[in-house]
Amino acid sequence: MKSVEIARIFRDIAKILEIKGENVFRVRAYERAAQSVEDLPNLLEKYIKEDRLQEIPGIGKELAERIKEYSATGKIKLFEDLKKTIPPGLLELLRIPSVGPKTAKLLFDRLKIKSIASLEKAIQAKKLIGLAGIKERTIENIQKGIAIVKRGQERMTLAQATATAQEFIEPLEKLPEVKRISTGGSLRRRKETVRDVDILIASDKPRDIMHSFVNLPMVRDVTAEGKTKASVRTKNDSQIDCRVVEDRSFGAALMYFTGSKEFNIKIRQLAIKKALKINEYGVFRKDKFICGRTEKEVFKILGLSFIPPELRENSGEIELSLKNKLPKLVTLNDIKGDLHSHSTWSDGNNTIEEMAQAAIKLGYSYIAITDHSQSLKIANGLTPAELKKKKAEIERINKKLKNFRILYGTEVDIDSRGKTDYPDKILAEFDIVIGAIHTGFKQSRAQITKRLVSACKNKFVNIIAHPTGRLWGVREAFDLDIDEIFKAASGTKTCLEINSYPQRLDLNDINCRRAKELGVRISIGTDSHTAQQLQSMQLGVSVARRGWLTSKNIINALPLEKLFKSIRK
Ligand code: DGT
Ligand code: CA
Numbered sequence: 001m002k003s004v005e006i007a008r009i010f011r012d013i014a015k016i017l018e019i020k021g022e023n024v025f026r027v028r029a030y031e032r033a034a035q036s037v038e039d040l041p042n043l044l045e046k047y048i049k050e051d052r053l054q055e056i057p058g059i060g061k062e063l064a065e066r067i068k069e070y071s072a073t074g075k076i077k078l079f080e081d082l083k084k085t086i087p088p089g090l091l092e093l094l095r096i097p098s099v100g101p102k103t104a105k106l107l108f109d110r111l112k113i114k115s116i117a118s119l120e121k122a123i124q125a126k127k128l129i130g131l132a133g134i135k136e137r138t139i140e141n142i143q144k145g146i147a148i149v150k151r152g153q154e155r156m157t158l159a160q161a162t163a164t165a166q167e168f169i170e171p172l173e174k175l176p177e178v179k180r181i182s183t184g185g186s187l188r189r190r191k192e193t194v195r196d197v198d199i200l201i202a203s204d205k206p207r208d209i210m211h212s213f214v215n216l217p218m219v220r221d222v223t224a225e226g227k228t229k230a231s232v233r234t235k236n237d238s239q240i241d242c243r244v245v246e247d248r249s250f251g252a253a254l255m256y257f258t259g260s261k262e263f264n265i266k267i268r269q270l271a272i273k274k275a276l277k278i279n280e281y282g283v284f285r286k287d288k289f290i291c292g293r294t295e296k297e298v299f300k301i302l303g304l305s306f307i308p309p310e311l312r313e314n315s316g317e318i319e320l321s322l323k324n325k326l327p328k329l330v331t332l333n334d335i336k337g338d339l340h341s342h343s344t345w346s347d348g349n350n351t352i353e354e355m356a357q358a359a360i361k362l363g364y365s366y367i368a369i370t371d372h373s374q375s376l377k378i379a380n381g382l383t384p385a386e387l388k389k390k391k392a393e394i395e396r397i398n399k400k401l402k403n404f405r406i407l408y409g410t411e412v413d414i415d416s417r418g419k420t421d422y423p424d425k426i427l428a429e430f431d432i433v434i435g436a437i438h439t440g441f442k443q444s445r446a447q448i449t450k451r452l453v454s455a456c457k458n459k460f461v462n463i464i465a466h467p468t469g470r471l472w473g474v475r476e477a478f479d480l481d482i483d484e485i486f487k488a489a490s491g492t493k494t495c496l497e498i499n500s501y502p503q504r505l506d507l508n509d510i511n512c513r514r515a516k517e518l519g520v521r522i523s524i525g526t527d528s529h530t531a532q533q534l535q536s537m538q539l540g541v542s543v544a545r546r547g548w549l550t551s552k553n554i555i556n557a558l559p560l561e562k563l564f565k566s567i568r569k
Contacts, residue, residue: 003037003038003044003163004038004160004163004164004236005070005235005236006034006037006044006067006070007034007035007037007038008034008236009070009076009079010030010031010033010034010037010063010066011030011031011034012079012091013030013076013078013079013082014027014028014030014031014034015091015094015101016082016083016085016086016091017030017082018101019086019090019094019101019104019105020085020086029058029060029063030063032057032058032349033058033059033063035058035529035530036056036057036058036059036349036530036532037056037059037067044067048067048068048071053067053068057349057350057530057531057532058349058530066078087108087114088114089108089113089114089115089118090104090105090108090114092114092115092116093107093108093113093114093115093116093119095116095149096116096119096142096145096146096148096149097145097148097149097474097475098138098141098142098144098145099142099145103133103134103138106131106132106133106134107119107122107128107131110131111127111128111131116146116149116150119142119146120146123139123142123143128142144476148473148474148475148476149473151473152472152473152474153473154195155193155194155195156193156194156195156197156238157192157193157194157472157473157502157503157505158187158190158191158192158193158194158502158505158539158542159502159536159539160194160238160502161186161187161193161194161197161238162187164197164234164236164238164240165183165187165197165199165240167218168197168199168213168216168218168240168242169181169183169199171212171216172199172201172209172212172213172216175208175209175212177203177204177205177208177209178201178202178203178209179201179202179203179204179247179250180201180202180247180250181199181200181201181202182199182200182254183197183198183199183200184198184199184200184254184257184258184259185197185198185241185257185258185259186259186260188258188309189258189259189260189309189310189312189313189546190309190310190542190543190545190546191546192472192505192508192509192543193472195239196231196238196239196240196241197238197239197240197241198241198242198243198257199240199241199242199243200242200243200244200245200250200253200254200257201242201243201244201245202244202245202246202247202249202250203244203247204246204247206227206228206244207227209242209244210225210226210227210228210229210230210242210244213230213232213242214230214232216232218234218235218236219232219233219234219235220232220233220234220235220237221233223239228243228244228245229241229242229243229244230242243257245280245281247293248282248289248292248293249280249281249282249292249293250292250293250294251291251292251293251294251295251296251297251298252278252279252280252281252282252283252291252292252295252298253280253281253292254295255267255295255298256279256280257280258309258312259312260312260313260314262313262314263312263313263314263317263318265314266314266318267302267318270302270303270304270318271283271302274301274302274303276290276301276302278298278302283298283301283302299321303322304318304321304322305321305324305326306321307321307326308326308329308545310329310542310545310546311326311329311545311546311548327548327549327550328550328551329544329545329548329549329550330541330544330545330549330550330551330553330554330557331541331545331551332537332538332541334551334554334557335364335524335537335541335554335556335557336364336365336366336556336557336558336559336560336563337359337364337365337366337367337368337556337560337563338359338364338366338367338368338525338526338528338534338537338556339367339368339370339407339409339432339434339463339523339525339555339556340368340370340411340434340463340465340497340499340523340525340526340527340528341355341367341368341369341370341525341526341527341528341534342369342370342371342372342411342527342528342529343355343369343371345369345371345380345382345386345390346371346372346376346379346380346381346382347371347372347379347380347529348371348528348529348530349529349530349531350530350531352369352390352393352394352397352406353397354531355367355369355528355531355534356397356401356404356406357531358531358532358534359404359534360401360404362534362535362537364404365403365404365405365559365560366404366405366406366407366560366563367406367407367534368406368407368408368409368431368432368434369390369394369406369407369408369409370409370410370411370432370434371390371409371410371411372410372411372413373410373411373412373413373420373421373422374421374422375413375415375421376413376421376438379438381413381421382410384422384426387410387426387429390408391408391429394406394408405560407431407432408429408430408431408432409430409431409432409433409434410422410427410430410433410434411434411435411436411465412427412433412434412435412436412461413436413437413438413439414435414436414437414451414452414454414455415439415440415451416439416440416443416447416451417451418450418451418452418453418454418455419454420435420455420458420460420461424458424459424460427458427460427461428460430460431564432462432463432567433460433461433462433463434461434462434463434464434465434497434525435455435458435461435463435464435465436464436465436466437451437452437469437478441469441475441478443478444479445479445480445481446481448478448479448480449480449481449484449485452464452467452480452485452488453484453485453488455494456485456488456489456491456492456494457488457492459569460569461494462494462495462567462569463494463495463496463497463523463525463555463567464485464489464494464495464496464497465497465499465525465527466497466499466501466504466506466527467482467485467496467497467506467507467511468480468482468506468507468508468511469506470504470505470506470508471503471504472502472503472504472505473503474503477506482511482514483514483518486514486515486518486520487518489515489520490518490519490520492569493521493567493568493569494569495520495521495522495523495555495567496515496520496521496522496523497522497523497524497525498512498522498523498524498525498540498543498544498547499525499526499527499540500524500525500526500527500536500537500538500539500540500541500543501526501527501533501536502536502539504527505539505540505543507522507543507547508543508547509543509546509547510547511547512543512544512546512547512548512549513547513548513549515547516547516548516549516553521553521554521555521566522544522549522553522554522555523554523555523556524537524540524541524543524544524554524556525540525556526540555567
């Protein structure tokens with residue numbers, strides 16, 4: 001569906017309104033709506049048809065009309081009109097982190113810079129030096145920002161790739177010629193970012209499938225089309241590759257196209273040792289086809305136990321699989337609750353009760369409502385007086401609920417010196433406390449490390465949220481000594497978070513594996529600001545699996561009583 005496109009347009013509208021100095025609430029409304037629409041990749045169409053758009057949090061009458069307009073005409077007139085009021089290219093410049101409306105306008109007015117490419121040229125020609133407010137440091141930051149934007153454009157987030165793949169798989173799997181269908185590549189390995197989406201199909205009628213694939217409505221260009229494979233670009237500029245194989249080869253092909261390349265090379269060597277040949281068509285002895293229908297049979301003939309796609313990176317998994325000693329990776333089913341969420345008390349879109357009901361629907365036994373603390377005014381952080389009322393509300397709702405508990409929590413800000421935004425006396429009142437950094441990202445490596453270490457040492461801080469601060473396509477991880485944090489966390493029984501928010505996925509897979517080695521326990525939290533977002537738990541679980549984590553490493557795989565015991569310091 002068009003949710004990704006609509007979200008992008010809403011964000012652009014917000015940016016233009018901001019440049020024009022419009023009412024900040026209108027700007028925020030468009031940003032919020034973008035997020036809400038993005039949360040509903042599969043449902044938006046249904047909501048349009050049933051005329052229920054206004055049930056989506058953050059979508060009022062005006063925004064519902066805009067969505068319907070886009071759905072009917074492929075355009076939003078307001079956006080087309082707004083674009084005409086600013087110099088072309090200014091929007092592209094605004095995608096660069098550290099380039100705000102003022103700088104973008106300055107660059108355009110003084111140097112006629114209209115695109116990232118022309119900005120890069122101007123920097124090389126040293127034309128920015130001497131402009132008002134532009135220092136050496138500013139230019140460095142712009143260059144770093146350009147690199148981040150470019151990388152963000154090259155690769156989709158896992159969430160975008162998953163939604164994009166779903167848009168293709170849904171219509172394709174309905175075709176009678178399709179016997180089996182699966183994603184492959186980095187998407188199936190659940191990497192945090194994906195360059196192109198690979199789809200594999202088993203069928204006797206590859207030509208029919210190719211025809212249907214390249215003619216799907218979300219396709220913009222067909223970049224390659226053969227008898228059994230084709231590549232297309234979507235209207236959102238994502239690349240999708242589709243291949244068709246015979247049913248008897250599906251398992252072998254799935255293994256080949258899932259990769260990774262390094263994994264495939266090692267597998268091929270293993271086959272050679274057994275006098276077998278393996279490729280995308282099957283496993284062969286001399287030229288005789290031995291097997292290939294399922295991945296399971298292919299692994300078996302090589303003497304391997306099944307290796308989950310998330311582990312296929314040739315980083316020790318093949319050796320362990322030969323000994324049948326792979327870890328039993330955590331699954332979404334193991335998760336008993338969500339320990340990071342926001343309600344209307346701070347900057348969330350749903351009430352505590354709505355968040356709890358959504359968590360119950362997911363089969364959870366608890367949810368922590370961890371609204372922001374007082375100094376984070378931009379996110380409507382809670383004062384001590386408001387906290388009292390919030391606590392009372394949670395107690396009132398908890399009385400009505402059976403076999404489910406709302407935990408009274410906070411995401412407490414850790415200030416630039418490592419102090420928590422609430423005193424210990426208030427922190428002691430919470431069921432669960434998450435510590436997080438939201439400001440002062442430009443501090444030195446030593447300073448940021450020290451801040452997080454002192455947060456770990458606070459007796460009342462149970463979890464450190466999004467420990468490295470990375471925001472995909474927006475900002476790199478802070479410069480910090482992650483091993484120092486791991487040591488402090490493990491020594492103080494503090495848990496670290498895998499934040500499942502699509503642009504964060506922080507800790508990442510590599511850091512998770514390291515954390516496990518050092519005995520650090522992990523909380524997978526969604527950081528949901530809407531009830532819908534609770535579903536992104538799946539993304540955090542994927543990161544955990546890529547980090548070799550089992551349910552034993554994850555605190556929110558524990559039932560409530562055990563969770564309480566285990567987080568107490
Ligand atoms: P991406 O798209 O950059 O996020 O990462 P992948 O892993 O999806 O890479 P892609 O789309 O180029 O190829 C899909 C799979 O096909 C890859 O994981 C392994 C297999 N493959 C591609 N090229 C080669 C190759 O040169 N040798 C071997 N052995 N396998 C390959
Ligand atoms: Ca790929």
